[in-house]
Amino acid sequence: MPELPEVEVTRRSVGGMAGARVLAMQMGKPLRWPLGVAPASLVGLIAGTWQRRGKYLWLPLMQAEGASAGGLLWHLGMSGSLSFTAAPGPAGKHDHAEITTERGVLRLTDPRRFGAVVWSPALDMAPAAKLLAGLGVEPFDTTFGPADFHAALRGRRTPIKQVLLAGDIVVGAGNIYASDALFEAGIDPRAPAARIGPLRAGRLLAAVRQVLAEAIDAGGSTLRDFRDAHGSVGQYQGQARVYGRAGEACSRCGGIIQRIVQGQRATYFCPGCQRR
Ligand code: ZN
Numbered sequence: 001m002p003e004l005p006e007v008e009v010t011r012r013s014v015g016g017m018a019g020a021r022v023l024a025m026q027m028g029k030p031l032r033w034p035l036g037v038a039p040a041s042l043v044g045l046i047a048g049t050w051q052r053r054g055k056y057l058w059l060p061l062m063q064a065e066g067a068s069a070g071g072l073l074w075h076l077g078m079s080g081s082l083s084f085t086a087a088p089g090p091a092g093k094h095d096h097a098e099i100t101t102e103r104g105v106l107r108l109t110d111p112r113r114f115g116a117v118v119w120s121p122a123l124d125m126a127p128a129a130k131l132l133a134g135l136g137v138e139p140f141d142t143t144f145g146p147a148d149f150h151a152a153l154r155g156r157r158t159p160i161k162q163v164l165l166a167g168d169i170v171v172g173a174g175n176i177y178a179s180d181a182l183f184e185a186g187i188d189p190r191a192p193a194a195r196i197g198p199l200r201a202g203r204l205l206a207a208v209r210q211v212l213a214e215a216i217d218a219g220g221s222t223l224r225d226f227r228d229a230h231g232s233v234g235q236y237q238g239q240a241r242v243y244g245r246a247g248e249a250c251s252r253c254g255g256i257i258q259r260i261v262q263g264q265r266a267t268y269f270c271p272g273c274q275r276r
Pocket of ligand 1: 270272
């Protein structure tokens with residue numbers, strides 16, 4: 001499923017749409033949530049600069065005179081990807097939302113249809129604000145420091161891996177990245193979050209940032225079908241530290257990387273390098 005790095009890679013790859021006028025919008029089969037507006041009502045609006053919040057993308061739309069008209073909140077769900085191409089072929093059976101602009105066509109391809117595009121009058125108004133409520137801070141938010149992270153972990157008795165995955169403290173550490181960040185920080189994924197001291201919390205926050213930045217640089221991870229808006233696959237999975245490497249030798253200590261299941265998700269770790 002597309003995680004924060006893949007969504008950020010997508011945001012960067014659709015940037016060429018900014019400033020383009022909407023000529024048409026078409027919806028295909030129902031997605032996770034309804035659009036909430038008549039597609040034809042968007043014709044004539046101008047695309048602004050794409051923003052990302054967690055795994056959501058926000059496309060602001062302006063009136064021709066520059067006044068804000070609202071925007072579209074996108075989520076890629078389990079299997080979604082966005083493409084933006086000057087001359088796309090006919091829509092396929094998994095293409096369920098399409099915006100034609102004077103500069104190219106934006107298309108949401110989503111075989112499993114857990115993705116969505118939702119109209120909202122503003123990012124901080126319903127329905128967008130409601131969908132974004134409960135998200136943790138952005139991982140690269142420099143106003144959030146090690147002491148804040150440590151304080152947030154103190155009340156949690158659940159294993160640290162699941163606290164990272166929940167994304168209500170810091171967003172972005174999805175399954176691949178949580179495993180790798182915990183390895184980088186030397187923390188056992190089963191350690192209760194509340195037991196992680198201030199030093200280790202600081203190391204973990206830095207590791208989350210490092211792993212996510214590396215993943216964005218690598219174009220994200222493509223486990224099944226992620227593509228950026230130009231059709232490129234991500235490369236991070238090939239450089240993962242422990243994720244997907246059960247039975248292989250740890251790059252640090254030479255021990256064997258293990259796979260366990262936590263909350264029905266696979267976790268990979270090195271028992272030699274990662275401590276509770
Ligand atoms: Zn090791």
